[in-house]
Amino acid sequence: MGRRTLVDDLVDGLLDDILDGRLKPHDALPPEADIAKAYDVSRLTAREALKALRAQNILYVKAGRGTFVNPADNWTGLDAIIKAASHGNADDQVSRGLIEVRRMVETGAAALAARRHTPEHAEEMRASIADMKRYHQAGDLDGFVAADIAFHDTVLKASGNPFVRALLAQLGQSLYRARRETSAIEEIQRHAIAFHQRVLESILTGDAELARKAMDEHMDQTFEDYERYVHGQRS
Structure with missing residues (x-):
């Protein structure tokens, strides 16, 4: 910086x-x-x-x-948009908006990744899930968040479209803060590991629509977890 x-x-x-x-x-x-x-x-x-x-x-x-x-x-x-959205204790508006953006971008990226991923991408995604499990068991929040982000970044890379990564890179700090907030909850970590595994398996089938659906379901679970565990506690 x-x-x-x-x-x-x-x-x-x-x-x-x-x-x-x-x-x-x-x-x-x-x-x-x-x-x-x-x-x-x-x-x-x-x-x-x-x-x-x-x-x-x-x-x-x-x-x-x-x-x-x-x-x-x-x-x-x-x-400025993020600052305005966060102003006046509107953190929920930011968090929900970020999930919506991720859904729009990452479901398409997963579909492309199903057709374009390489063995190296597959290995990176497997390694990220293994790291998530290890950090979850160790209670290492920062390590878990880094592994979560690494998994999704590999999906974006595997899409083969550099503009996809560039779009979400602009939201890097906000996405990190949102992930860290939700990943602090143990149950959400368990859900994330399970859904990342599903996304990986769907991408490896080569079926674009199956991969899109798996990522969409992951975003559904992310939203539901946010509403139940984070927004619910704030309320």
């Missing part, structure tokens, strides 16, 4: 102002010079921060009228 800059800090500060309601959708931002003075930064820093926010559609410009706040539904910056 690169070093943070004053521009990064100002972007976060303005985003917090928006999320906390100090700047509302379609509100006009103060002039650039006023922003620089309020945050004790140079006008160049303020200019670059506003440029970064516009690039993510968090702000928009009306010619001759100034810069305004876009409603969150129009934002395109992933970090």
Whole structure:
């Protein structure tokens, strides 16, 4: 991760102002010079921060009228979207949304993997499941999560489509946090091991629809476990 800059800090500060309601959708931002003075930064820093926010559609410009706040539904910056979704104790919204994204991407990846996997991919998936079992028995949460992620990453690789991995890589930190939260529960770990085995067996048959169905059922179980063990405890 690169070093943070004053521009990064100002972007976060303005985003917090928006999320906390100090700047509302379609509100006009103060002039650039006023922003620089309020945050004790140079006008160049303020200019670059506003440029970064516009690039993510968090702000928009009306010619001759100034810069305004876009409603969150129009934002395109992933970090900002996740931060907005998490704002105000909306962790459930983020977790459910991530499961939905995984379902859309990973079921298709499993279908492709059934047709395109190599013996090396199969061996990597077997090794990941073996690691999950070992870390489960040892009570090693971090090891278990790493093995879980490694299994799914191999499925994505086995799909033979580099764009699939790139899409989910953008959600890496959020997916890790979500997996770690659910995998802290022993029963969910047992379910994950069983469903990973089913996914592997379905991929090895070479039947794309069978693999798609197995991954879909894994996502069903992931959602059910989340609702029962995580959301239920929060409630």
